[in-house]
Amino acid sequence: MKISPKVRDFLCLTAHPEGCRKNVENQITYVKKHSEVKNGPKKVLVIGASTGYGLASRINAAFGCKAATVGVMFERQAAGKRTATAGWYNTAAFEHAAANEDLYAKTVNGDAFSREVKEKVIDLIKKDLGKVDAVIYSLAAPRRTAEDGTVYQSVLKTTGEDFTNKNLNLKDNTIGEKTIEAATEEEVEATVKVMGGEDWKAWIRALTDADAIEEDTVTFAYSYIGPELTYPIYFEGTIGAAKKHLHKTAGEINEEFKERGIRAYISVNKGLVTQASSAIPIVPLYMAVLYSIMKERGLHEGCIEQITRLFGEKAVFGQAETDGQGLIRLDDWELKPEVQAEVERRWEKINTKNVKEYADIEGYWEDFYQMFGFDMDGVDYEKDLDPSVNIPSIP
């Protein structure tokens, strides 16, 4: 069948297998050209490995460090005429590319929060690799079922008082206003349960208890802070509360597993269009303005450029470059004062008439479609395709 995009608000319900493959291949090509990792890891577990920052991390581990990788993801295989999710196709493409270069790559598809998936992953590591020497935590999930069966739902709300600001209407690219409600205490707590650090630490503990993690392992999770403009919806919102918890967890992991030499870091990344971030109100308009300014100044990066810089220049596996609070700052270019001054100047003026002048709406949508394998150069979208694609390591 011919596969075309079916967009609903901030989601695309279809994905294109060949476009996703092309996207993964482009990222691999980038890493091969630009990677400069010294003493990189050799056996890497990536939790949230199929899209966005996690996929870029797995590609860097495999093709930059020549590491064996185990990926964890929560994706859907195709069924009848329904396509698989982009993360499924990405992972199929990744595993094929890894196999072509004799790189070990296996994937577990299931709920990373569950004990069952943790056990499955640990069994796999013990059987095939013995131990891992790096653990990258890149989950972005809407909900978590805890071990006692309680379901926690993460929400994207502000805290304190309701917050109103400009917003990009994704249906027609007009600029309107959006009011974001203040969360209740329970909602903040639930978001912290889902997106905070509890599960990251649970993974490190499970790996340690099972003796499936090397001494001196490096583990890191991804965070976002952003500019003051987005504080009410991000850093001072429910998701920010979860990120603060994640930051605190890095300290706890360092303390608890000190004797094993495990080092935990937070890498604060740049705001980018991914499946997780396009769901946050107000943020897409900020990103479109930011893209425009960063592209004009030659500072723009996508996930693959960011993570290549994390592995290389920021030396996450060596003498990691951190700020005064121990955070790795991949958002350094986003937060350059001159970039943010220009964001603020444009933000004041932006409206439906001048949106294309002040914001990179085309770039936003290009990234959005490409996430699902559409709009990729060199892919024939008229071709009939079988949407069912196998991932070699998943029976």
Ligand code: NAI
């Ligand atoms: P994404 O939506 O592209 O990736 C999420 C990954 O988590 C996918 O591999 C998905 O399969 C997996 N996943 C989701 N629920 C799961 C579950 N229950 N079990 C197993 N796997 C599951 O998201 P993105 O944007 O790459 O986010 C990754 C991390 O980076 C998050 O912590 C996010 O907050 C952070 N980050 C994102 C930024 C952005 O602008 N996109 C900026 C800075 C940090």
